[in-house]
Amino acid sequence: MSLVNFFNEFDQLFDEAFARRAGGGSNNQLQHQPGNAPRALRPKIDLHEDKDKNLVTATFELPGINKQDVNIEVRNNVLSISGETKFSSDRDEKGYLVRERRFGHFARSLPLPEGVKPEEIKASMDNGVLTVTFPRQTPEQLPKRISVS
Template sequence: MSLSRVIYDPFSEFDRLFDEAFNARTGGGTNGNRQVAERDNAPKSMRPRMDVHEDAQSNTVLATFELPGLKKEDVNIDVHNNMLTVSGESKLSSERDENGYAVRERRYGKFSRSIPLPQGIKGEDIKASLENGVLSVTFPKTTPEQAPKKIAIN
């Protein structure tokens, strides 16, 4: 006999609405971003939660991704066409005996999340760390050469 458990995620609709609003605000409808959006259509159970915070004092953006149980070897961070993509593969399984029953839980699958980067961000400007299942990626909002410059009229 096999027991199957379906996990309902009440926040999946909220995530979809947030992603649509975020893409609309950052130009997610352009051809370059549409390809990334298509890759983000992973099943909701394999789509890690993401938070993005701006720090005005240090002029940085911090993106955090929930990746419980994953090691840094299981996660890839790529930058292409001003898009930061965090992807990887989850291969978690556990077995235990509970009240005379063998309980086996498995979570396999690939995931991918993408966010747009400001123009001019270089790979060396991006810092990442993975600690206790939380991936933190930090990058500057704008680079000094992108800062607006005042031009005097002669």
């Protein structure tokens, strides 16, 4: 199974779990639940696999978020990106005709290939785009050619 297919299945599993818990459908929009408690935001992600360079690049869309407000953790071979966008308290509720910007906690997780060490993961952020790279396969997992004698 390719990493992309595995990621899609993993992502769908989380979507279904959150949807069941929230009692609604799953999508990437902020959803309001009974009691006006917002559901966690899910940043959009692009996942690219470069087999020649043995590298996977995950690009997360985090507009308006500073890198200091982003948490990146690895636990049990799962990379988790999380943080919180805060609503500016200097703006009152009066005067808004349309309000589509979303505020609150955000989180996104994706499985890592076996053997990826946290020190092999690199992250950078530029203009609201978080880029995380890690090896597609570790040296121990790469195929080794065995000659026939």
